[in-house]
Structures are given as C-alpha cells and as structure tokens.
Amino acid sequence: QKEVEQNSGPLSVPEGAIASLNCTYSDRGSQSFFWYRQYSGKSPELIMFIYSNGDKEDGRFTAQLNKASQYVSLLIRDSQPSDSATYLCAVNSGSSNTGKLIFGQGTTLQVKP
Amino acid sequence: DGGITQSPKYLFRKEGQNVTLSCEQNLNHDAMYWYRQDPGQGLRLIYYSQIVNDFQKGDIAEGYSVSREKKESFPLTVTSAQKNPTAFYLCASSEGQLLLSPLHFGNGTRLTVT
Numbered sequence: 001q002k003e004v005e006q007n008s009g010p011l012s013v014p015e016g017a018i019a020s021l022n023c024t025y026s027d028r029g030s031q032s033f034f035w036y037r038q039y040s041g042k043s044p045e046l047i048m049f050i051y052s053n054g055d056k057e058d059g060r061f062t063a064q065l066n067k068a069s070q071y072v073s074l075l076i077r078d079s080q081p082s083d084s085a086t087y088l089c090a091v092n093s094g095s096s097n098t099g100k101l102i103f104g105q106g107t108t109l110q111v112k113p
Numbered sequence: 114d115g116g117i118t119q120s121p122k123y124l125f126r127k128e129g130q131n132v133t134l135s136c137e138q139n140l141n142h143d144a145m146y147w148y149r150q151d152p153g154q155g156l157r158l159i160y161y162s163q164i165v166n167d168f169q170k171g172d173i174a175e176g177y178s179v180s181r182e183k184k185e186s187f188p189l190t191v192t193s194a195q196k197n198p199t200a201f202y203l204c205a206s207s208e209g210q211l212l213l214s215p216l217h218f219g220n221g222t223r224l225t226v227t
Contacts, residue, residue, distance in 0.1 A: 008153070034215055043203055043218040044156070051213075088155060090216075100171065101146075101216060103155035 003027060004091050006104035014112050019076040021107050023089030026070065033065055033072045034090040037083075038106065044088055048074065079111040115140045117219035119204050124224045126198075134189045134222045136204035143209055145187035146216065149173065150201040159202075162187055163209075191224065198226045 005024045013019045021035075032051050036044035050056045050063040050072065062075040072091075076083055086106040093100040117138045126132045138145065144163045148156040158171030162181040176195025181187055191198045202222045207214040 004155070032213065043221045046215045046217070049215050090156075100158060100161070103148075103157075105153065105155040 003102045004089055004104040006087075006089050006107045008105055009108040010110050011107055012110045012112060013079050015079060015081060017079050017111075019079045019083065019109055019111070021074040021076070021087050021089075021109065023072045023074075023091075023104055024070055025072070025089075025091045025102075027091065027093060027102075028067075028070065030091045030093065032092045033063070034101070035061075035063060035072075035074045036088040036090060036103075038086045038088055040085075047087075076109075079109075081111050081113050084109055084111045117204055117206055117217060119202075119219035119222050121222060122220065124222055126224070126226050128226055129193045130226075131190055131192050132198075132224065132226075134191065134202055134204075134224070136187045136189065136219060138185050138187075138204075138206045138219075140206055140208075140217065141184070142206035142217075143184070144207045144214070145181065146205045146207075147171075147177070147179065147187070147189045148203045148205065150203060156203060159189065191226075198224060200224060 003026050034049045035047045037047050038044040048063045050065045056063045060077045064073045086108045088106045089104040090101045120135045146161040147159040150156050157173050159177050160179040162168035178190045204219040205216040
C-alpha cells in the first residue's frame with residue numbers, strides 16, 4: 001500500500017462545477033496535510049494546509065480532513081479553466097522531527113469551458 | 114522579493130559526469146529540501162537539512178550528495194553513481210519542521226543525461 005494515494009485521473013468537470021479531489025494516507029500518526037497545485041512543466045505551489053479534523057475554507061477552495069478515516073480532500077467551487085492542473089496531496093510523516101513530507105502521485109484536473 | 118532560486122533551468126550532461134544543481138533562498142528559512150519528480154509521479158525526497166552543517170538522507174539518496182555550509186544555500190550533486198538521473202529536480206525550503214511550516218518550492222531544474 002502506498003503511503004499517500006490519489007486517483008491519477010484525469011478528473012474532468014465543466015466550468016462552474018465543483019471539483020472534488022481525494023487523498024488517503026496510511027500513517028495514522030500524520031498531523032499536517034497539504035494541497036499543492038502544479039501546472040505542466042512548473043513547480044508545485046501551495047494551495048492550502050490543514051491540521052485539524054473538519055473543513056477549512058479559503059476562497060473557492062475547501063480542504064476537508066477526517067483523521068479517523070485517514071482521508072483528506074480538496075473541493076474547488078466554481079471551477080475555472082485556469083484550475084486545470086495536477087493537484088498533489090502531501091502528508092507529513094508521523095515522526096514530525098524527521099522533516100519528511102510524503103507526496104501522492106497527483107490528480108490531473110481538467111476544467112472544460 | 115523573497116524566494117528560492119534554482120539554476121540552471123535546463124541542464125544537459127553526458128553519462129558518467131557529475132553535475133551540481135544550485136539552490137539559493139533568501140527567505141531566511143532554516144530547513145531546505147531536495148525532491149525529484151519523474152513523469153506522472155509524485156515527488157520523492159532525496160536529502161534535507163534542518164540546520165547549517167547538518168543534513169539527512171531522504172528516501173532516494175543513493176547517487177546524490179549535498180552540502181549545507183550556508184543557511185541560504187543547499188547545492189545538490191548528482192554523481193555518476195545515480196543510475197537514472199534524468200528527472201525534474203525541485204529544491205524547497207520551510208521555516209522549521211514540517212509539522213507546522215509548508216514547503217515553498219523553487220522553479221526547478223530539468224536534468225537530462227544522455
């Protein structure tokens with residue numbers, strides 16, 4: 001089992017719809033969770049991070065964390081063509097002193113006009 | 114503007130040659146990291162450093178070496194021992210331990226070895 005799993009996609013949604021991106025992780029001791037967006041050929045950029053169970057909203061983005069189910073998701077409301085990118089889920093290792101962040105392979109999102 | 118600078122953007126080398134990738138940050142971050150990304154895959158940790166003059170191996174350190182002589186600089190050397198060096202290399206930094214501090218990435222260096 002991979003440490004951080006994402007469906008590689010592509011996930012295709014129409015413009016204006018809600019895109020839902022999902023991520024599961026295996027280390028129950030993980031405490032911080034990050035979503036990065038990566039455009040083709042570019043480096044990842046941080047969208048959101050979440051530490052506590054529940055929802056965290058920032059503009060059109062909402063991160064959801066459920067530690068009991070070892071599940072973190074990213075919702076993008078009113079999806080725009082400019083949101084088309086690969087979204088990487090990253091989870092810190094349970095041993096927080098190691099400085100390790102484990103990345104999923106990413107989900108490719110396509111927003112169609 | 115504060116940020117992380119990686120150079121060069123593209124690098125081409127012949128097999129058997131060592132090559133050094135530069136990474137400089139002016140964010141005053143304590144921790145720095147090197148990741149490797151292959152097509153269609155997530156990022157894999159090569160090395161990281163949480164303070165000057167100290168660094169630790171990540172998950173795929175074989176064939177790579179690093180140094181951290183200054184807080185702002187963390188160069189990565191890809192040696193001839195690295196079997197599949199062609200990849201996209203990303204340098205990152207964070208204020209402190211990853212529990213609380215997100216990673217900030219440079220623009221990356223795309224290395225091609227033939």
